Structure formats: C-alpha cells, structure tokens
Amino acid sequence: MKHILLAFLFAAPAFAQSAPVTLPGEEEVDAYEVSNANAGAKPFESTTMLEAFHGREGISRIVDDLVEQVQKDPRTIEVFRASDFVRLRRTLKEQFCYILNGGCSYTGRDMVKVHEDHGVVASEFNALVELLQDAMDREGVSFGAQNKFLAKLAPMKREVVVR
Ligand code: HEM
Incomplete structure (x- = not known):
C-alpha cells in the first residue's frame, strides 16, 4: 500500500495542473514564465484524440518510448547527449x-x-518524427x-x- 501511494505521489506531478512541479532528480533551469502558450500548439477540442492515444497512460508510454529511442538512435544520440x-x-508528457x-x-x-542552443537540423x-511514429505504432494509435x-x-x- 505504501508503495502504491508513493508511486502515485511521484507520478502525479507529470500532469501538474498549474505551478511547475519538478520531479526528484531534475536539474534546475533558469527562471522563465510558465504558460500553456509555451506548448506551441492549441489543444484539440474534443476528447476523440485523447481516446485514440489511450488517455494519459498511453501518452506516458509513448513519451517514455520516444525518450528511450532518442538516446539510442545514431541520428539523435549526439544532440540529446547532455539532456x-x-x-x-515530464515536460513532454x-x-x-x-x-x-x-x-x-x-x-x-x-x-x-528550449531548442535554440542545440543547433537542431x-x-x-525528421528522425525524431519517425521515432515518435514508431512509438505511436507500438501504442496502437490509429494512423489517422x-x-x-x-x-x-x-x-x-x-x-x-x-x-
Ligand atoms: C515538434 C517537435 C518537438 C517538440 C514538441 C519538442 C519538445 C521539447 C520539450 C517539451 C522540451 C523540454 C522543455 C523544457 O525543458 O522546459 C524539449 C527539449 C529539448 N529538445 Fe525538443 N522537441 C521537438 C523537437 C526536437 C528535435 C527534432 C530535437 C533534436 C533532434 C530536440 C532536441 C531537444 C533537446 C536537446 C532538448 C533539451 C533537453 C535538455 O537540455 O535537457 N527537440 N523539447
């Protein structure tokens, strides 16, 4: 029971509703203004897409998969070396x-x-998009x-x- 409670406490901040809640082991970053506008896109309006991704748990699995693959793939390994x-x-989820x-x-x-100092080409x-597609495939997200x-x-x- 204690472990389940602890697991919940550590997992919950990945979906923080307001103030940034950092996770144990995160490095500090310089101060910045927190805003949903930083996400770079407006959200979908219905819940159809969320269902297609199997909810927050599906999203979590896709991001874990993607983050694991970028550390292995020769096309992305260098740019993520010091990440x-x-x-x-947390932030991708x-x-x-x-x-x-x-x-x-x-x-x-x-x-x-967040990307300006990384010289991404x-x-x-395109490689990262492919890795994301592979992760979505493995989660069983429809092509559409x-x-x-x-x-x-x-x-x-x-x-x-x-x-
Ligand atoms: C649409 C595509 C992308 C999205 C949505 C995205 C999203 C993000 C997010 C949310 C963060 C962390 C923000 C934060 O720490 O506050 C991040 C950091 C980063 N991204 Fe991306 N990213 C994209 C494409 C790429 C690509 C193509 C590369 C390189 C192959 C890349 C390399 C990095 C690196 C190196 C960091 C910094 C990690 C660190 O310093 O700890 N990103 N990105």
Missing part, C-alpha cells in the same frame, strides 16, 4: 497531454528558447490520429531547427 531526461519526460486535451497544463519552456527533426497529432507538431519545425 536531463527526467525533466524532458505535459505538452502532449495538453495538446491532446487530456486536462494537463504545460509547465515547460517555449519551443524557441531538419534531418534530426497519428497524422492529426503530427499536423499540430509540424509547424514547430521552424521554432526547433536552425536549418
């Missing part, structure tokens, strides 16, 4: 959950600020729902890549 994966998992209308707030930094962006979600992320390319 804080505890924070990245919040962002995807917010966009998919899962009732979460996004408490991470905006897409320009278009081929790396995958494409609707990717259409929300696609305009962020100009905020993430330098060339």
Whole structure:
C-alpha cells in the first residue's frame, strides 16, 4: 500500500495542473514564465484524440518510448547527449497531454528558447518524427490520429531547427 501511494505521489506531478512541479532528480533551469502558450500548439477540442492515444497512460508510454529511442538512435544520440531526461519526460508528457486535451497544463519552456542552443537540423527533426511514429505504432494509435497529432507538431519545425 505504501508503495502504491508513493508511486502515485511521484507520478502525479507529470500532469501538474498549474505551478511547475519538478520531479526528484531534475536539474534546475533558469527562471522563465510558465504558460500553456509555451506548448506551441492549441489543444484539440474534443476528447476523440485523447481516446485514440489511450488517455494519459498511453501518452506516458509513448513519451517514455520516444525518450528511450532518442538516446539510442545514431541520428539523435549526439544532440540529446547532455539532456536531463527526467525533466524532458515530464515536460513532454505535459505538452502532449495538453495538446491532446487530456486536462494537463504545460509547465515547460517555449519551443524557441528550449531548442535554440542545440543547433537542431531538419534531418534530426525528421528522425525524431519517425521515432515518435514508431512509438505511436507500438501504442496502437490509429494512423489517422497519428497524422492529426503530427499536423499540430509540424509547424514547430521552424521554432526547433536552425536549418
Ligand atoms: C515538434 C517537435 C518537438 C517538440 C514538441 C519538442 C519538445 C521539447 C520539450 C517539451 C522540451 C523540454 C522543455 C523544457 O525543458 O522546459 C524539449 C527539449 C529539448 N529538445 Fe525538443 N522537441 C521537438 C523537437 C526536437 C528535435 C527534432 C530535437 C533534436 C533532434 C530536440 C532536441 C531537444 C533537446 C536537446 C532538448 C533539451 C533537453 C535538455 O537540455 O535537457 N527537440 N523539447
């Protein structure tokens, strides 16, 4: 029972509703203004997409899968070498959950600020999209729902890549 309670306490902040709640092991970052606008896309209006992603649990599995793969894939390994994966998992889960209308707030930094020092190029962006597609496939998200979600992320390319 104690373990279940502890697991809940540590898992819950990944879907924080308002103030940024950091997880144990996260590195500190410079202060920034917290806003859902930092997520870079407006959320879907109905819950159809959330259902297609199997709710917050499905989103959580997809992000865990993606974050694991970017650390292994030769096309993305370098750019993520020095990353804080505890924070990245938390903020990505919040962002995807917010966009998919899962009732979460996004408490991470905006897409320009967080990527500007990483020199991400278009081929790396495309590689990450492929890894996300693989993760969504493994979760059993329909092709149509995958494409609707990717259409929300696609305009962020100009905020993430330098060339
Ligand atoms: C639409 C596509 C993308 C989205 C939605 C996205 C989202 C995010 C989010 C939410 C964060 C963390 C924000 C925070 O810490 O406050 C982040 C950080 C980061 N992203 Fe992305 N990202 C995208 C594309 C990419 C690509 C293509 C790359 C490189 C291949 C990349 C590399 C990074 C790196 C290196 C960090 C910093 C991690 C750290 O310093 O700990 N991102 N991204």
